[in-house]
Amino acid sequence: MEKNYYTIDPLGKLSCAKCRVPLVKGKAKFMYLDNGFPVELPVCPVCGFVYVPEELALGKVLAVEKALEDK
Template identity: 75%
Template sequence: MPEVKSYYVIDPEGKLTCRKCGVGLVKANAVFGYLDNAFPVELPVCPKCGFVYVPEELAVGKVLSVEKVLEDK
């Protein structure tokens, strides 16, 4: 299987805990999607319930700028 490039990687480094499951979030594969475009990333994810955490600086930073670029496509 070809290796999929990750556009963005965040390691939770044990700083995040899933409130519901009570376990630490781990770095795992996720995909951002917008207007039929997909961006593989690695984000903090709960290993039990699959809650994907998007930090504020990512949401209002890179995610927002990519959204704006795609909106003008």
């Protein structure tokens, strides 16, 4: 069964599925090939779950990975 870590209400507000509290803006860091990128993303204030929007993962994050790699 697919596990959901978050819920989105009809207004687009994100909540942590486990802790049942709204996600808040918090600090996170992407690490790739010895490079770190401090960002702020929706996080659960209780368990620390970080929500990475799909368009971010497949957009900028993927672009950064590719910029750090030779082919």
